[in-house]
Amino acid sequence: MPKVSVNNLKPGMKLSKPVVNEAGMILLGEGTEITDSLIERLQNMNVSSVYVEGASKPQKSKEDIMAEIDARFKKTENEPHMGMLKKLFKEHVEELYK
Numbered sequence: 001m002p003k004v005s006v007n008n009l010k011p012g013m014k015l016s017k018p019v020v021n022e023a024g025m026i027l028l029g030e031g032t033e034i035t036d037s038l039i040e041r042l043q044n045m046n047v048s049s050v051y052v053e054g055a056s057k058p059q060k061s062k063e064d065i066m067a068e069i070d071a072r073f074k075k076t077e078n079e080p081h082m083g084m085l086k087k088l089f090k091e092h093v094e095e096l097y098k
Contacts (some may be wrong), residue, residue, distance in 0.1 A: 006042045015034070
C-alpha cells in the first residue's frame with residue numbers, strides 16, 4: 001500500500017487506510033474511491049499524503065537490496081535466528097520483484 005502525495009492522486013484510486021485529522025477524527029474511510037472533488041477537499045484541508053490500494057514499487061534494484069541484506073547480516077548470519085531472518089528477507093524481496 002503506497003503512500004501517495006495528495007498532489008499525485010488520480011480519480012479512481014481507493015484509500016487503503018482511513019484519512020484522519022490531527023484530532024483523530026476520520027475524514028475519509030478506508031475503501032473510499034478518490035474523485036476530483038475529494039482531491040480538492042484534501043488539499044483544502046492541508047492533508048499532505050494518503051495511503052492507496054496497490055503495491056508500492058521498490059525504489060532500489062533487486063541486486064542492491066540483496067547486497068544490503070548481505071551486508072547487514074554479515075556479522076550475525078551464523079546465528080540460527082539471524083540466518084533465518086536473512087533468508088526470510090531475501091524471499092520477501094524475491095516476491096516483490098516477480
